[in-house]
Amino acid sequence: MTPNATSELDFPFQRHTLDNGLKVVLHRNPALPLVAVNLWYHVGSKNERPGRTGFAHLFEHMLFQGSANVGTNEHFRYIQQVGGVANGSTWYDRTNYYETVPAHQLDLALWLESDRMGFFLPALTPENLETQRDVVMNERRQRIENQPYGLAGERLHELLYPEGHPYHWPVIGYMEDIEAATLDDVRQFFQTYYTPNNAVLTVAGDFEPSEALSKIDTWFGEIPPGPPVPPVSAPLIPLNGERRTVLPDNVQLSRVYIGFRAPAYGDRRWYAADLLAGVLAGGKSSPLYRELVYERQIAQDVGASVSPYEAVATFLLVSTARPGVDPAEIEEVLLRHVAKAAAGPPAPEELERARNRMLTDYYSSLQKLDNVADLFSQFTTYFDDPGGVAREAGRYLEITPRDLTDYAAGWCGETERVVVTVVPREES
């Protein structure tokens, strides 16, 4: 089978480390007069402790509330008034902050990011914390509690990663923990994790690299390093028995979630798992779509995905039942296809379909400068390897049909799975 797409693109970069430990990646691409500044801090919800879940994310909100030289909400204002976009996001393993601005405003973005990395604490006020607690509680309501099926992902995670595992709780955190956050928590978190030696800064776009490096050193170089970050243990804990739960919700269509664990992102076997997801449910011609949605018409949709976790990933199958269909019927189909994948390799054309779709997806994601910058930060944070951006598509080409079988047989056994079924809540 010959893959019929280019597997390697030209994504040149330079890398440097400042004296304070800040890793810097520079990727020049002058196609548009834009520059993306992207900062990853290697801290996420897995660094939290029970009782303070959701803190990494609440902290991300606080970092937009101003610093010594930047007023409350001024961060967005400075960026938007020059025609830039900015945001941040929090994940299990990391928190990122980014802005894409017209190329001639590189200094502005560097000023803003360095001010909050170096001089955040003087601007911290109880009022800002209070408002952001409210905003985040509303975010939780909007994304989770008032969303059909919103709690299913959370419950699945709790079961896949047993109590005590740092992936056990949701990134957004539990309501009572968000409410409990104090100013002292904010200070301590900042001092522990928001240090230059725990961060990667990527600049991508239209700029002169040597000039940019000297600007970066000017803005960030004087920020003192912090102590090494406390390590987190996130092992693979065998489940030794299926875990399942039924979740009544304000919905009319039942939905089945089946989760397994997968190797860490970056591991060769992770790519096998990702391709298996594509083989099983990627597109209308995939076997799961064909059987559930097209032929038997017992499901409204079906999807499979593998998430890129740094320690232990999740392999997830989700399918929504047609009205009146027993979710057990859907579950039987999903599990049968997983068992089949464990028993023997997929047909070569099935793998070709999954692989070509992955390439289209990955190339599509590379069109946006902010995504490219984010990928450079990701590969540098997790693997100390910015070259991973150019090699990523090739990782999928190395995988053989046999690798998919090995993953399914080794990781998707019946004692290692979690089943969450969302069903319509009985009217009282």
Added chain:
Amino acid sequence: MSRPPIDRRVPPPPGEIRHFGFPPFVRTRLTSGLEVLAARLSGIPLASLEVVAPAGGQFDPEGKTGLAALTASLLDEGTGRRSAMEIATAAERMGGYLSSGADWDVGYVAVGLLANHREAGFGLLQEVLLDPTFPEEEVERIRSQRLAEIVRRNQDPSSLADDRLYEVIYQGTVYAHPLAGTETSIPQLDRASVLAFYRGHFGLAGSQLIAVGDFDPEELVRDAERLFGGVRGPEPALPAAPEIRPAPLPGIAVHLVDRSGAAQTELRLGHAGVPRGHPDYVPLVVLNTVLGGKFTSRINLNLRERHGYTYGASSRFTARLGPGPFSVSAAVETESAGAAAREVLAELRRIREALVEPEELEETLSYIVGVFPYTLQTVGDLAKRLETIAVYGLPDDYYNRYQERILAVTREKLLEVAQRHLDPDRIAVVAVGPAAELEPQFAGLGTMEVGAPEGEPEVAQAGPIAG
């Protein structure tokens, strides 16, 4: 190395501005009448090919809501040469995404794929556009899928809020119904109606091919002539666009949709806006950006950052051939829903009563102009702009002159268009949440109706209340 001294107290000065020009594109008509708009975007080996036809939901016949959407979505479900599954297999094996559907203005078929598969993808696009057979069993399958989709949509508070808003503000017009159809209309959409709609709306003359990607546009035009030049497909007379003229609401009309036990309330305020082709459209884009189009807009800073009522609030004028909606959206904590609605109304009044601050105007213009190149990074971004030019009949140099058009907008112009196109006294206020908690909060604001989610019988609980 030794560092030059810096002053962190003030923002650093900008460097030298680099010019940005909208990418050139080719625009030509094939012998079959199909118009082609094609542009090159190199860097990443991708291609996006799309045909849009005057076949949007605005053409749905009375009682057959959802016909446009159903017809377009059936294009890739069977042709003279291939079954639905064979079409999907062909597209997906080359890593392609083939899709078809309709919005209010157009019906479309599109394929996105790696550039080295462009020719095969192009052939598939031609096949599903010109030779669909609408097999009876596929019509039945997609219809039953759409009925189930309505059930799903009615579970979702955000969709419920949008649907109720449109139902209220577009009463008596085609925009009042969901684009995908209703429980009563979908069973009426049989194969004969689908076929008739296809024949009446998917003629090549009157449609446009939008092609963007890592290829030579001239070569693309030659390929297009080979695939679409000689063939004719259906040859309908160009359908005349219907007149869509919603009557203004008599006052503030509050509509509560009861979801008892909901963790939050979905809030919408809105009324009909202007057609995309209206001469005030560009100043309205600026006005909306001040009001609710970005993070630092008035409504978001008020509701989110001043009051903590919500994770985010925004407003928009939706572009359509007819008068698309002006709407404000936010998911708010239930105990503050009434207060949040009043804050939004206050913001609408404020922007109609006083000139915006000079600094606010300057920041907004600079935002819209500055962010323009950022919005043109992908093949999809560029294709969307070419489609806008084609579908709304804008001049070819529209985006070349976009930034100067924006910069020409003044504070006085904003006040003028705010007074002309925003009407906080004749507006619908929709809240989807626990009605018992919401009702007292909205008392006195305007007329009030309390209803169950769509699909269940509506119970009028309160008559007009003097406001």
